[in-house]
Structures are given as structure tokens and as C-alpha cells.
Amino acid sequence: MNRQSSLSRRDPPLRSGFFTRFRLSWAIWFLVGVHAVVVLAGFIAPYSFETQEREHPFAPPTRLHFVDCAGKFHFRPFVYVTKAAENALDQYQQDCSQPAGIEFFPKGDRYTILGTFSSTRHLFGVPAPTNLFLMGTDGFGRDQFSRLLYGGQVSLFAGFVAAAFSAFTGLLLGGIAGMYGGRVDDVAMRFAEIFITIPWFYLLIAVRAFLPLQISPVTAFLLVVSVIGIVGWSRPARLVRGVILSARERNFVLAARGFGASNAYLLRRHLMPLTFRVLLTQMAVLIPQFILAEVILSFLGLGIGEPFPSWGNMLAQAQQYHVLVSYWWMLLPGLAPVPVFLAYHSLAETLQERIKSNF
């Protein structure tokens, strides 16, 4: 390799370097922020994901007011009590005589963060009997905003866990295939090709159908995520294999071998670290794909079960004609993955550019 030319490629022009760094940093910070929000969903959401306000099915997003019915301005935003009209269950009227200001850190439904910290304090809310449905409610009167945040836990972490699973499996098998070569490489890669050709969607339907009824929805969901992850290992494995194949002939590797290093040592100490950038990029590509896989499965009723929300099963209600034509807010969960995917895409592109510039 031409050292001079490789050096010159490490110093891209100042403008594109800044742009790349900006893109990388906004993507990272955005994703960190989104994940932090969904981890803290219990605190940020005004309600639990399963709280049903049965008097408010398909309620539209609550209107925030600064000016009351008498025309007076208030600095603190407030809402009015809404009641369903007598003859139409999904038509609501505001009661101007019952305003309620937005409160911060009120007490509400109990929640747990990361399975350890438990509390009833929420970031914001309103006192009963008023309700604060920032994104309206579904057919059971469940707050869509709260469910969107909780649903993000399922959708985002499904993608993350499945991608991590894929990457780990790919690293292991691709590393072994690249290191040992020969028959081991042949068998591993043929195996990978089989997995590439498996129609993952039908496999997931079959797996889901065979799961016993008695397992909890969370367990069933984790199993499905594992299957998504297992099915997706082959592409990272091929990438890792390629890196290992080219790196194992490098001088430092040969030198280490000359000093008596075993294959396992070489893999662990010298070769696998070279794959981390590639794997990181691959994960940035896989995560949104697996998030989408989870959303699709849940949309079709094959993902996590009621009452646990995910972006997919929230969107599934919009399949019904009356929901599609009457309740526009039920489509909002479909928009949630968009900025997340854009951020991951931006991250993946930036990482790929960086890798290219370093080679």
C-alpha cells in the first residue's frame, strides 16, 4: 500500500471533515437522546402504557391553552376537562368551567426504570379529572404519547439486541472462517449463504406459531428477537471474514505467529479488534433493519402481545378502515421510526466514509 497516499487520505479537505464530524455528532447525540427518552419513558410519560380511560376512547390530542374561554392569558399552559358527546362516543366537548394547569413532577402511575428504580413521580401531568393526551387515545382510552414512549423501548431495543446478537455471532463465525480458511471457511460460508436465502419473515411466523401459549408476551418477544438476530448473522460474518482474510497475512500477524502465538490468540488479540469499525458500521446498518422487522411483525400481530405497546402494534390499529378515515393521530406511530432511521443511516454513512478514508 502507498503510505504517502494513505496519509493523504487521512487528511480530507477541511469542509468535508467538518461536515462529516457534524453529521456524526448529530446522529450520535440524537440517538443517545432518543434512547435516553425511551429508557426514561416511565418518568416522561404522563400515564402508564396500560392505563385505560374507558370514558375517552379515540379522544383527539388534548388542546393546550394559554388563553382561557374568557379571553384571559395565562403563562402556565392549561387544559380543560373533556367529555364525550351524548350520542357520539368519539366526539368530545371541552368544559370551560374546569381548567387545569400543567403540573410538573406530579404523582401518577407507578413505573420502574431499568427494572431497578421505581417511582410515581412523572415529568409533567394534569390533576384528575382532566386528562392530558398529547397524541390522543386509542380505542381503549390509552394515552398514545405514553404508549409511543414505552413502545420505543420495545422497538428500539429489539433492533439493538437483535443487531448485537447478529454482530456477535457474525464476529465469531466469520472470524473462525477467516482465520482457519480451507474446509472450515467453506462450511461456514455455505452455512451463511443458506441463512441469507432463508425467507426470514416466514421463518418468524413459523417460530411464533410453534411457541407454547403459556410463555409470557415478553419471553415470546425476546425469543422472536433472538430469531431475527440469528437469521441476520450471515452478512456481518462475511464482512468479518473478509477483514480477517486480508489482515492475517500482515506483517505483525506473521511476526506474532513466528513468536509462537496460537490462532486463538491472534484472533483475539490482533485480528478481531481490526473488525470493530466494520462491525460498528454494520450494526448501524442492521439496527434500523431489525427495528423495521420488529415493527412489521408487531404490525401483523406476531410481535409483542397486549397490553405491551410497540410502534408496530400501535400502527396495526390503523389497518382498520374506520380508524384510517376518522382518527388521524393513530398514524403518528408510523412517523416515529423515521428520524431514528435517518440518524442511523447518517451514522452508518459517516462511519463508512471514515473507514474508507483510513484505508
Added chain:
Amino acid sequence: MRLRRLLFLYAALLPLLAGLQAIAQEDLLRTTSEPGIRGGKLVIAQRSEPRTLNPILTVDQNSLGVLGRMMGDLIHINRATQKSEPALAKSWTVSKDGTVFTLKLRRGIRFSDGQPFDADDVLFTFKVYLDEQVHSLQHDLLVISGKSVKVEKLDVYSVRFTFPSPYSAAERVFDGLAILPRHLLEKDYQAGKIGQDWPLNTPPAQIAGLGAFRLKQVIPGDRIVLERNPYYWKVDAKGQRLPYLDELTFVVVPTQDAQVIRFQAGDSQIISSLSADNYAALEAEQKARHFKLYDAGPGLEYNFLLFNLNDDLEGRLPEIARKQKWFRDVRFRQAISAAIDRAGIVRLVYRNRAAALATHVSPGNRAWFNSAIPVPIRSLPHARELLTAAGFSWKSDNTLVDPTGQPVEFSIVVSSSNAQRNQIATLVQADLKALGIGAHVVPVEGRSASDRVLNTHDYEAVVMGLVSGDADPTPDMNVLLSNGQTHLWHMDEKTPATPWEAELDQLMAKQLGTINYQQRKKIYDRVQEILAQQLPMIYLASPNILVGAQENLGNFHPAIIEQYTFWNADELFWHPPAGKQ
């Protein structure tokens, strides 16, 4: 010359005279509905097409919808009045002991291919239905207490039916039993091939019936087109031969949402079985799109939560067998029932267009509904009392545990394609959580859900529904009798497993042989009391029958017994201007 003119006139008038004479000789039924106008076509959407046009093999409602327009029966149930009335049998007498029915058939009636109808066709029909080698789906209807109904021809237009014992629903048995054309099917019957006759691709000329319409065209997977039967045996008050419509088309539209869209667009002019949500979505558009929606009140469908009480699970499904100790305790079932918010189900799932249920009989079944049984109101304190009495208790985190300390949790299977039942299951899950019960909803494919309940018994609880075929109690026997084919909570039960099931068996057998309505009603009231107390099924709600039709469709009278919207297709007509095609 003059003679020649007279002869010519006579020759010209002869066919007309013959026709008039034929009509005069025909024993036509004169209807009392509003006289209509001839002409026009009607398109009806159905979820699926019939798999066959052979009445012997047909039992699903979509198939009966089509075949019922092509075939005639001896005595017919008027869906509006829910009472039986003459059809091909113009009158009948019943012996004092209620076992012998002597039917007088209409004279001069012809099949849709012009061939005459008489007692031989009736005899042939019931011979086929009762033949065990044929395995007709109508066979069980004609076997009472293990003995077949006897059918005899008295003369060309008289037939006698002798039931082995007094049978309260005898008249209603005839409804939907299509009279088969002997001239077309006898040969294949004798060759043992009648079960293969009349598949969907049969040329129309080879099919004949006594219904208002006859087959014109089948486009598999798309539509079945029926045309007017020129020999139909009904006339209106003005003497016009029915039906009014020239064509009746059934199109295949698999989902209800797609049916709604096609109805809005005018591709179909009738929509049956609207969900409450779609009804609400369409309500605002009635005037603009010139259709009218109808709420016919609670139908005969009943939705329920069912626990697995089968006794063949030990060793095979030990986890479910363990939980059956809870399910079998009536106090547990009563507690579950007390915890369920039926008013919430009616409100949220059906938008108040349903009736909460205490038993399987809905208020829409005016003749048999026991109004003395109150619908359970949600009461968590009462539910807790019942569970405490049954030995259950609660941990500090409100989790319900059984007497052995095991947390009470179970799965609720529901058909993934039925949105309303999925919603019901979700509401039940939330209601049971308030009691500390961990129920999780498991949507499975519809046939898989049915298979688990009917065959494998691999389920813990299920939310499902049934539709009674008739307002009369008789169709429910299969569900309520211990050895019934759809005794869902305990399939394949040879003898009653509990005293109350034994009482149910006795009462259902007794009502079957009781002719007097008041006495029968008393017996059936007691049946409903037992069901409300013992709760083998926890009855939830019965949805209203919600339908729609183009506003200029005349004689449109929706009913709560199938077919809700076109049970009187022979009387439907278009007020001018004619329906859109």
C-alpha cells in the same frame, strides 16, 4: 275467409291461453309485501364464495346465502316474524301427539328448468338426506333420539312425515332443507356419486331448483351471478310473478373494510354485518351517498370467555391440567364474570350497539329470552369475596395466588382476524389485572383457535363467539347437551360430568318433546338460569345486526336471523331510478 281468420286468431292465442291456464293451475303463494317493479340488478358482497353448489355438502352461511336463493324448502321461517310459514307445502296438519305432519304440496310448480315438481321430489330429497352412505350435513337434523324421521308419499301432492317422538321444532326443521330435483340427481344418487354433483364449474343448465333465482354464471374467486327464475311460485298482491330483480350477483370481498369501501363506491348495494365502528364511520355519509343504515337490534350471536374444562389433559398438557383446578371451581368462574366490565365491552367494542349478556340468549330473541335473569354488573368486591371463599388470596403486590401459593395466570386465545374479539380479550385482560390475575392475550389464526377448542384442547381460556342458526332453542342442543358436537367447554363428554350438566341434558330433551310454547318457555328459562349460575361459558355481549342498503331498494327489511339482508331477495326491487350497476 272468416273461418280462416278465426283459426289463425285461435292459433295465435293458444300459447297465451295455455300459459294462463298453467298459471291458473299453479298453486302460487301470494305475498303480502309492498308490490314492486320488475327489473334491475343487485350486487351483494360476501366474505367467501361457496365451495360447492351441492346443498347436501353445504353448511356455511356464505354458501347458504347463494344456495338459499336457488333452492326452495317445504316450510320456511319468515326472518322478520321469526315464525314458520308455508312455502312449497301450502298447508299441513299435525297429529294430536305432534309426531305426524301431513303436508299438502303446491300443485303445478316447476323447477327452474321447467320440469314439474311433485311428491316424488320430496321423497327423493329426504331419502338422500337420510342415507347414511351419503353423509349429508342435514342428516343429524332428521334423526331424533337416534331414530330417523319417516317420509311417505300419500299421493302426487301429499307427503307424510312421521317423527319418532314429539318434536317441538319439527316445523322449523324444514327451513333451509333444499328440495332436490329428482330428474337431475337420481341417476347419480343410485350410482353413489351424488356427493360429487354440482361443483362450482357445473354448467348452469345442469342445475335446477325451486328458488327465486337460478344459476347464470360463475367466475371462480370473483362472483356468482344468478338470474331470475321464470317459474318461481310466488306472486305479489298485484299478481306479478316474483322475483322482481333480473339478476342477483354475489361478489367475493374477503374483508369487511374492503366491503365497506365497495359499498361506498356503489359497487355493491347491500352490506351485511357491519361492525359498530364502520357503522359510525358510514353514518355521516348516508345522505351524500344515497344509502341508508339500519340497526336491527341484538342478533343471535353471543361472545363469551371459555375456560378449558376438558378432562383429557393429564399427562398430555400438565400445565393446563394444573390450572383446571381453578377453572373447574364455579366460584372462580363467577369471580371472573363479576370482574368483567360488560358495559365497557358494549361501549368500547360495539359503541353501545350491543347487549350485555347473562346467558347465550340475547334480548333480540324475543320469544325465548329470560328477562328475569339480571346481567352481571362489574363488582370487584364481590369477585374478591368469591375468590376468598374458594381459597385464593393476594400477595402484597396484589398478585392473586391459589391455595398452593401459585400465582394465577393464564393465556386467553383469540382469533387474530376478529378485531372485536381481540378488543374484548384486551378489555378482559385489563379487568382481570385489577383482581391480580395475569392474563395474556394470544392472538392465533382463526382455524388454529377453532382447532385448539374442538380437537387438540390445547388452550387455557379463549374468547370466541357462536351464532345460533335460529331463534328456536333446538340449534343450541349441540352446544348444551353433554354429548353435543360443539359442547365446547368439555368436548367428547360421554356422560354429564356434573349434576347441573345432567339437569341441562334432561331439560333440553324435555323441551324438544314439548309442543306447547308456554311449557317449553318455562323449561328453557330454567336452562338459562342454570347457565347463568354455573357459567360454563362466561357470556359477554351480543352485537346488534348493523346493515346498509341503497336508499331506493324496496322491501328491504333486515332481520336478525341469517341472511340478515337478503332473506327476502325475491321481494326486493328498485324504486325508480333503477339501482346503479
